[in-house]
Amino acid sequence: MKKVIIAEKPSVAKNIADAMGIKQRREGYFDGEDYLVTWAFGHLLQLYDAKDYDENMKGWRMEKFPFIPSDFKYKIKSDNLNRNVIDKGAEKQINIIKYLIDREDVDGVISATDYDREGQVISDELFIHFHIKKPIYRLLLNEWTEDEVKKGMSNLKLNSEMQPLQDAGIGRQIADWVIGINLTSVATLRYGASEKKIINIGRVLLPTLKIIYDRDKEIENFQSSSYHKLIIKVKSKDNIEFESLYYENNSEQFTDKEYLEEISGDLVNKRSVVVDKEVEKKREYPGPLFNLSNLQGYITSKYKGWTSDKVLKVAQSLYEKKYITYPRTASVVLDESLEDRARKVLENLKKGLPYESQVEFIKNKRVFDSSKVESHSAIIPTYVIPKGISLEEEHVYNAIKNRFIMQFMPVAEFEETKITLKVNDEKCSGEFISKGRVEVIRGWRVVEKIETKDTILPLVEKGENLDITDSKVNTVTKKPPKHHTEKTLLRFMETCGKGFKEDKEDDENSSDEMMQAILSGFSIGTPATRAETIKRLKDIGYIQSKGKNLITTELGRTIVEIFPAKELLDLEYTGKLEKTLSDIEKGKFMKSDFLNLIFDFIKASVEKIKKDDSILSKFKIEPPKEIEIIGKCPVCENAVIESEKGFGCINWKNGCKFTIWKSDKYISSFGKVVSKEMVKLLLQNGKVGFRNLKSKNGKIFSAYFRYEKNEESGYFNWKIEFIN
Numbered sequence: 001m002k003k004v005i006i007a008e009k010p011s012v013a014k015n016i017a018d019a020m021g022i023k024q025r026r027e028g029y030f031d032g033e034d035y036l037v038t039w040a041f042g043h044l045l046q047l048y049d050a051k052d053y054d055e056n057m058k059g060w061r062m063e064k065f066p067f068i069p070s071d072f073k074y075k076i077k078s079d080n081l082n083r084n085v086i087d088k089g090a091e092k093q094i095n096i097i098k099y100l101i102d103r104e105d106v107d108g109v110i111s112a113t114d115y116d117r118e119g120q121v122i123s124d125e126l127f128i129h130f131h132i133k134k135p136i137y138r139l140l141l142n143e144w145t146e147d148e149v150k151k152g153m154s155n156l157k158l159n160s161e162m163q164p165l166q167d168a169g170i171g172r173q174i175a176d177w178v179i180g181i182n183l184t185s186v187a188t189l190r191y192g193a194s195e196k197k198i199i200n201i202g203r204v205l206l207p208t209l210k211i212i213y214d215r216d217k218e219i220e221n222f223q224s225s226s227y228h229k230l231i232i233k234v235k236s237k238d239n240i241e242f243e244s245l246y247y248e249n250n251s252e253q254f255t256d257k258e259y260l261e262e263i264s265g266d267l268v269n270k271r272s273v274v275v276d277k278e279v280e281k282k283r284e285y286p287g288p289l290f291n292l293s294n295l296q297g298y299i300t301s302k303y304k305g306w307t308s309d310k311v312l313k314v315a316q317s318l319y320e321k322k323y324i325t326y327p328r329t330a331s332v333v334l335d336e337s338l339e340d341r342a343r344k345v346l347e348n349l350k351k352g353l354p355y356e357s358q359v360e361f362i363k364n365k366r367v368f369d370s371s372k373v374e375s376h377s378a379i380i381p382t383y384v385i386p387k388g389i390s391l392e393e394e395h396v397y398n399a400i401k402n403r404f405i406m407q408f409m410p411v412a413e414f415e416e417t418k419i420t421l422k423v424n425d426e427k428c429s430g431e432f433i434s435k436g437r438v439e440v441i442r443g444w445r446v447v448e449k450i451e452t453k454d455t456i457l458p459l460v461e462k463g464e465n466l467d468i469t470d471s472k473v474n475t476v477t478k479k480p481p482k483h484h485t486e487k488t489l490l491r492f493m494e495t496c497g498k499g500f501k502e503d504k505e506d507d508e509n510s511s512d513e514m515m516q517a518i519l520s521g522f523s524i525g526t527p528a529t530r531a532e533t534i535k536r537l538k539d540i541g542y543i544q545s546k547g548k549n550l551i552t553t554e555l556g557r558t559i560v561e562i563f564p565a566k567e568l569l570d571l572e573y574t575g576k577l578e579k580t581l582s583d584i585e586k587g588k589f590m591k592s593d594f595l596n597l598i599f600d601f602i603k604a605s606v607e608k609i610k611k612d613d614s615i616l617s618k619f620k621i622e623p624p625k626e627i628e629i630i631g632k633c634p635v636c637e638n639a640v641i642e643s644e645k646g647f648g649c650i651n652w653k654n655g656c657k658f659t660i661w662k663s664d665k666y667i668s669s670f671g672k673v674v675s676k677e678m679v680k681l682l683l684q685n686g687k688v689g690f691r692n693l694k695s696k697n698g699k700i701f702s703a704y705f706r707y708e709k710n711e712e713s714g715y716f717n718w719k720i721e722f723i724n
Contacts (some may be wrong), residue, residue: 001107007111011320013039019149028096044118045074112139121169167591168584208572222480242459248430276420286406288332289378292527296488308531329376409444483549493524514548562614565605611714631639631683
């Protein structure tokens with residue numbers, strides 16, 4: 001009997017077939033004596049579209065939302081160019097996979113997709129779709145080298161053990177589907193209809209946009225300020241000059257420039273004395289092994305024209321070619337079980353290096369620490385040496401390789417020197433300090449030829465007198481913060497939850513356990529999706545690149561400022577959802593509880609958007625010159641004009657519904673009529689007064705009338721304020 005192995009991509013299937021010695025290739029699979037190795041092309045299935053559940057959902061209309069199916073179903077994915085037709089390649093491959101599983105000589109299936117949330121779903125959604133009854137096993141690997149494939153095949157798990165991972169993956173799919181379908185639809189109807197523009201709303205899109213928006217606003221609102229500092233230049237007995245900075249009360253920043261200039265004027269041709277000299281030996285370790293976010297940040301900042309999405313694609317290519325381990329990882333350390341494998345890789349890589357004698361394998365917690373590994377270890381090279389790779393692949397591979405080798409090089413050492421000077425002058429009560437350092441051992445820095453820019457100070461001794469050769473006062477203008485780059489944004493997305501940790505500890509016993517701040521912190525997105533999120537924000541026009549900077553567009557700013565479901569813009573809320581998905585993977589939360597939370601949020605958010613009029617003020621409509629303007633619309637501040645049947649906002653085409661009908665039944669019930677003069681006063685003063693009003697019981701009274709919007713219903717109603 002045989003087993004069917006399903007890989008995530010053809011290239012991975014070939015790696016497995018090669019490792020198992022399977023040479024016979026047929027259409028859509030490799031045919032071996034014990035195994036049939038086939039593949040997906042990523043997701044071959046997708047969740048139903050709304051119209052697949054209900055034909056009436058083909059056209060978007062407000063009253064059809066919120067739309068939440070009672071049961072979520074899968075179908076063969078749509079063609080990339082035409083969503084109305086099935087992807088023929090996907091359909092063909094699905095039929096091949098189904099044929100192989102159904103064969104009488106097949107007694108089991110092995111899922112060999114990537115060992116992560118998305119990889120689990122890629123195969124599991126097929127099993128759900130096919131209603132597979134045969135035993136299903138799971139191959140869990142971090143790299144596709146021959147040794148690891150063979151080792152993994154001898155240690156298969158039952159796929160049922162992966163249920164929490166499946167729950168997290170499918171929970172993520174459904175959450176993003178209902179958020180996208182509902183909120184994108186109603187937001188487009190509410191805010192984009194007039195310009196026929198799709199307003200894309202997403203669980204990770206909006207908080208990422210908000211991060212960039214907040215930085216842009218911080219820069220816009222920055223108030224420039226300056227401070228002053230006093231610098232002297234002194235000469236040692238060996239005639240070596242160096243600079244020293246003036247401090248008072250441990251600060252070198254002064255607001256009073258004249259004060260410093262007065263001191264500076266007294267210093268020329270005077271002497272200073274060395275009152276203290278500190279020399280401290282320090283050690284500098286290399287940066288940790290790369291996770292995906294750090295690799296993306298490193299490459300995008302080092303090489304021009306690179307995006308984080310491009311880094312991921314190149315890394316994925318190296319992974320599928322067996323040159324590096326799994327790239328979509330959040331960890332910067334290795335599992336302790338990988339000691340022997342890392343040793344083998346290091347022995348391969350160090351051969352022939354000019355510093356080969358300095359490379360020595362050691363096991364320490366900076367590199368090997370199982371307690372800090374999240375699903376996958378850090379990215380490192382495999383023992384397979386690359387051949388014939390592109391220049392782009394070389395850039396990424398060398399960064400990963402060098403960072404790995406650095407961990408097993410001598411620690412860089414340097415001497416840090418601090419020289420404190422005093423001047424015998426009554427005006428000069430503070431002290432002058434110089435700092436510098438000297439590299440003693442280059443260590444790991446030789447790997448990438450990292451040059452030091454350290455200030456090197458001359459040899460002086462305590463008590464030595466030094467001539468002051470120059471004195472000057474410099475003005476420093478504080479600069480605004482810098483715009484986010486892909487590097488800083490990725491880092492922020494990865495670590496944004498840490499700032500909430502201490503603030504939320506009091507909530508630990510909250511009954512709302514699902515939505516309490518998780519004390520371990522949270523992230524926005526996952527290592528695998530962050531780059532894709534940034535690319536999508538650019539593609540849909542919410543942000544743009546200016547050089548390496550990321551900046552919000554006018555559309556992006558508008559979305560942040562008017563979108564009423566503010567939770568999706570809240571880093572804490574969205575980060576907790578991501579953390580909850582992570583906790584579902586670990587069996588700490590139930591998928592059903594998570595989805596109920598999402599569904600409740602969708603229902604509330606749809607209602608908020610339906611009632612939101614904030615976009616209307618963005619449209620400025622010029623009334624024709626011959627039309628009399630009665631007043632300003634209280635909803636969108638455009639002109640209110642008279643028509644045959646009433647007084648309404650000129651911005652009606654964009655959705656402003658402010659209207660006062662001439663035949664208003666409420667006003668007529670008091671024996672009054674809606675006139676032009678009445679509406680003018682109402683719009684000008686917010687209220688209009690009537691005398692000689694007659695109540696139902698015949699009493700005469702006076703009152704002010706207000707026309708106010710009911711936030712619950714979204715409609716305007718009359719309110720009376722009696723006049724004594």
